[in-house]
Amino acid sequence: MEILIIFLVVTSILILHNPVSEWINRLYVKRQYKSFLAQETFYHSIVSKNIRYYNRLNLEEQRKFLFRTYLFHKAKKFHYIEVTPTAEMPILVSAASVQLTFGLDKYLLNYFRDIYVIKDDYHYGFYSRPFMGHVDLSGIYLSWDNFLKGIKGEQPNCNVGLHEMGHALAWVNFITQTEEDKHFKGEFKNFSKVARPIFESMQKGAKNILGDYAASNYHEFWAVSVEVFFENPIRLRHELPELYKAMSTLLRQDPSVILTAANKIAA
Numbered sequence: 001m002e003i004l005i006i007f008l009v010v011t012s013i014l015i016l017h018n019p020v021s022e023w024i025n026r027l028y029v030k031r032q033y034k035s036f037l038a039q040e041t042f043y044h045s046i047v048s049k050n051i052r053y054y055n056r057l058n059l060e061e062q063r064k065f066l067f068r069t070y071l072f073h074k075a076k077k078f079h080y081i082e083v084t085p086t087a088e089m090p091i092l093v094s095a096a097s098v099q100l101t102f103g104l105d106k107y108l109l110n111y112f113r114d115i116y117v118i119k120d121d122y123h124y125g126f127y128s129r130p131f132m133g134h135v136d137l138s139g140i141y142l143s144w145d146n147f148l149k150g151i152k153g154e155q156p157n158c159n160v161g162l163h164e165m166g167h168a169l170a171w172v173n174f175i176t177q178t179e180e181d182k183h184f185k186g187e188f189k190n191f192s193k194v195a196r197p198i199f200e201s202m203q204k205g206a207k208n209i210l211g212d213y214a215a216s217n218y219h220e221f222w223a224v225s226v227e228v229f230f231e232n233p234i235r236l237r238h239e240l241p242e243l244y245k246a247m248s249t250l251l252r253q254d255p256s257v258i259l260t261a262a263n264k265i266a267a
């Protein structure tokens, strides 16, 4: 019995000890990579057909993007409400999260295991207006029709997938603190130095590209900034250059450059 207790204590210390858990994690990722390679073409066919951001990456980045999408997909349990599940649904939802966190080290949004895909706008709690998506302790919720409109760019500056993943990223770093990204957490203070004054001026009535909804509270300001950063980077960079720069440093990526480079190739 004593031996068993000692064994359990030593094992838990080893597991909790960071280098050991990182080593186990690396081993897991390595093993997953083999199964990913067998599915890479399938993932590529779905992601390249739907995610513009992905098509602007170079080949090496595309493989990193797909592998992260695969790991994210595998780590989550998807639930489908009033909608017929398709193979593309969990892959595209995972891809939205990977796009947001592509410049970060942590990208699994650990804490959130359940993702709910709902047919279209829905009512939640006591709110009178319908929801396109939300995040709470029970999971990440997305309406599929709005999600598709977002990735197709049908509604200017709107991308509900990126918006909700923005909330989820803030949750795991600041609320549940279950998957803290060192860089993101440290840099968020600098982001807020630039963002807070813009948010406060919007609360007093100032108008800008982010739109009125971003003025509701600081959480929404952040999630809307994420959407506009990816959906309209050149205009955001032009209109709110300091905010754009702070977002770009925080997320360690610059969609405006990727966009400009892609346009040059296309021209």
Ligand SMILES: [Zn+2]
Residues within 6 Å of the ligand: 163, 167, 219, 220, 223
């Ligand atoms: Zn929101």
